[in-house]
Amino acid sequence: MPDRAAIVTGASSGIGLAIARMLAEEGHGVTLVARRPQKLQVAYDQLSAEGLDVRHAAANVGDEADIARVVSDHANAYGRLDVLVNNAGIGIGAPIGELTAKRMDIQLATNLRSLPLFYREALDLLSAAGEEHANALVVNTSSVAGKQGEAWLSVYSATKAGVIAFTQAMNRELGDRGIKSTALCPAFVDTAMTEFVRDRVAPQEMIQTSDIVAAVRMLLTLSAGCVVPEIVFQLPGGRQLEGMI
Numbered sequence: 351m352p353d354r355a356a357i358v359t360g361a362s363s364g365i366g367l368a369i370a371r372m373l374a375e376e377g378h379g380v381t382l383v384a385r386r387p388q389k390l391q392v393a394y395d396q397l398s399a400e401g402l403d404v405r406h407a408a409a410n411v412g413d414e415a416d417i418a419r420v421v422s423d424h425a426n427a428y429g430r431l432d433v434l435v436n437n438a439g440i441g442i443g444a445p446i447g448e449l450t451a452k453r454m455d456i457q458l459a460t461n462l463r464s465l466p467l468f469y470r471e472a473l474d475l476l477s478a479a480g481e482e483h484a485n486a487l488v489v490n491t492s493s494v495a496g497k498q499g500e501a502w503l504s505v506y507s508a509t510k511a512g513v514i515a516f517t518q519a520m521n522r523e524l525g526d527r528g529i530k531s532t533a534l535c536p537a538f539v540d541t542a543m544t545e546f547v548r549d550r551v552a553p554q555e556m557i558q559t560s561d562i563v564a565a566v567r568m569l570l571t572l573s574a575g576c577v578v579p580e581i582v583f584q585l586p587g588g589r590q591l592e593g594m595i
């Protein structure tokens with residue numbers, strides 16, 4: 351059994367895969383979560399081939415039963431949870447006059463509703479870790495769109511603003527249990543999600559997944575008395591989508 355363990359959602363690519371690799375390199379046993387089993391298997395195979403202690407659980411974070419299963423299987427495998435990374439997310443752009451309830455619900459369930467459900471299911475494990483070392487960490491991936499709502503990404507922006515508020519609430523509610531929460535709020539990160547904007551922002555001009563990893567690594571090293579509620583990652587000049595589409 352590893353000394354530390356983590357669950358990372360959205361771990362089959364992009365930000366989640368990079369954070370999962372770092373956590374495993376830092377000695378965590380890591381449960382990788384994403385929906386598509388084949389893509390997840392590729393990520394699992396990569397990390398396993400690097401000698402890292404990982405397991406994989408295909409699941410939809412929009413599904414309450416899937417979340418319960420992921421946490422329970424993780425507990426059976428590793429017996430503890432020191433770091434939870436609620437990173438799975440989806441953005442579906444649309445002008446307000448063309449929104450559909452179905453697309454709204456997918457974004458709400460994936461980006462926002464999944465967080466309280468994961469906290470609820472993982473509370474005992476996180477509390478045990480917090481009691482042991484006062485540094486149980488939950489990282490919630492928000493976005494700069496949660497700090498400043500984006501036109502045509504209004505529902506996505508609202509879910510990501512909700513992530514920030516929910517993270518603040520968790521710090522107030524769970525602070526005395528040694529459970530700390532941080533919302534990550536990046537602008538464009540060079541991942542599959544930003545393929546749509548590559549003709550206007552070159553990948554090398556975007557934030558890199560290594561920048562997000564560096565921030566999470568820093569969070570792991572904080573002393574018990576220090577909480578970082580959010581980290582904003584901007585492009586130079588604070589550029590967002592506005593004016594680009």
Ligand SMILES: NC(=O)c1ccc[n+]([C@@H]2O[C@H](COP(=O)([O-])OP(=O)(O)OC[C@H]3O[C@@H](n4cnc5c(N)ncnc54)[C@H](OP(=O)(O)O)[C@@H]3O)[C@@H](O)[C@H]2O)c1
Nearest residue numbers: 360362364365384385386410411438439493538539541543
């Ligand atoms: N890239 C950016 O510029 C940027 C900026 C700000 C915030 N973010 C946020 O960063 C997070 C990660 O995005 P990324 O850029 O790394 O994108 P990505 O490379 O497309 O990765 C998204 C990951 O989430 C998984 N996922 C999506 N829906 C899921 C669901 N319902 N249940 C379980 N897993 C799910 C995907 O796998 P499956 O599709 O197989 O499930 C994949 O592993 C998201 O929350 C996103 O909103 C990204």
